[in-house]
Amino acid sequence: QAQLVQAGSELKKPGASVTVSCKASGYSFTSYALSWVRQAPGQRLEWMGWINTNTGNPTYVQGFTGRFVFSLDTSVSTAYLQISSLKAEDTAIYYCARGSTILQVVDAFDIWGQGTMVTVSS
Amino acid sequence: DIVLTQTPLSSPVTLGQPASISCRSSQSLVHSDGNTYLSWLQQRPGQPPRLLIYKISDRFPGVPDRFSGSGAGTDFTLKISRVEAADVAIYYCMQATQFPSFGQGTKLQIK
Numbered sequence: 001q002a003q004l005v006q007a008g009s010e011l012k013k014p015g016a017s018v019t020v021s022c023k024a025s026g027y028s029f030t031s032y033a034l035s036w037v038r039q040a041p042g043q044r045l046e047w048m049g050w051i052n053t054n055t056g057n058p059t060y061v062q063g064f065t066g067r068f069v070f071s072l073d074t075s076v077s078t079a080y081l082q083i084s085s086l087k088a089e090d091t092a093i094y095y096c097a098r099g100s101t102i103l104q105v106v107d108a109f110d111i112w113g114q115g116t117m118v119t120v121s122s
Numbered sequence: 123d124i125v126l127t128q129t130p131l132s133s134p135v136t137l138g139q140p141a142s143i144s145c146r147s148s149q150s151l152v153h154s155d156g157n158t159y160l161s162w163l164q165q166r167p168g169q170p171p172r173l174l175i176y177k178i179s180d181r182f183p184g185v186p187d188r189f190s191g192s193g194a195g196t197d198f199t200l201k202i203s204r205v206e207a208a209d210v211a212i213y214y215c216m217q218a219t220q221f222p223s224f225g226q227g228t229k230l231q232i233k
Contacts, residue, residue, distance in 0.1 A: 035222070044224050044226045044227060045171065045216075045224040045227075046224070047221065047222040047223065047224070061221055095170055095171070097171075100173070100176060106218055106222060107157075107159050107176070107177075107218050108159065108161040108173060108176035108177070108216070108218060109161075109163075109171070109173060109216070110173045110176075110182065112170040112171055113170065114170055115170050
């Protein structure tokens with residue numbers, strides 16, 4: 001069945017970088033939009049943006065520009081979120097989520113990765 | 123930006139009884155294509171969110187028919203007809219008519 005697999009957790013120091021991976025299986029990776037969603041402790045879910053898995057074109061929401069980069073490796077059906085110059089406030093669970101409709105539409109999220117907990121602490 | 127406000131934030135419910143969660147949007151969620159991209163998600167403790175309902179009232183495959191969605195424009199409701207222990211979770215509404223945003227979540231607990 002279709003699924004998205006993410007690694008469990010990362011512990012990083014302030015100023016470092018982290019790359020979160022999201023490996024898809026069970027469906028045509030390049031047919032569905034892939035979004036990134038942040039869940040900070042005690043906060044509501046936040047949509048960070050999405051990447052067109054066919055063209056590789058990313059879209060970032062305000063607040064997630066500059067230090068955040070979405071990328072793909074379609075040869076292994078994997079999406080990546082890179083965060084640079086980490087700050088304590090980046091501590092959160094980061095989820096990847098698939099758009100539910102084919103043809104790169106962000107409408108509802110029908111498949112979610114398990115999430116990667118990124119902790120930024122000195 | 124569209125802001126979604128859920129009520130209540132916490133809902134203690136007796137097993138077997140119904141539960142209802144409201145989601146109000148700061149503006150209409152009717153898209154120019156005529157669809158309303160309002161969905162409901164369930165997040166059990168330690169789990170990622172799970173899609174329950176999309177486009178106001180379409181149940182995602184595998185979701186029990188105890189769950190139903192309704193509403194239009196700016197006001198939407200998720201109803202659980204008979205609450206079971208497995209329904210203990212936080213429920214979020216989400217809109218994707220514009221850039222996606224989420225409600226603050228409603229914690230469903232057993233009384």
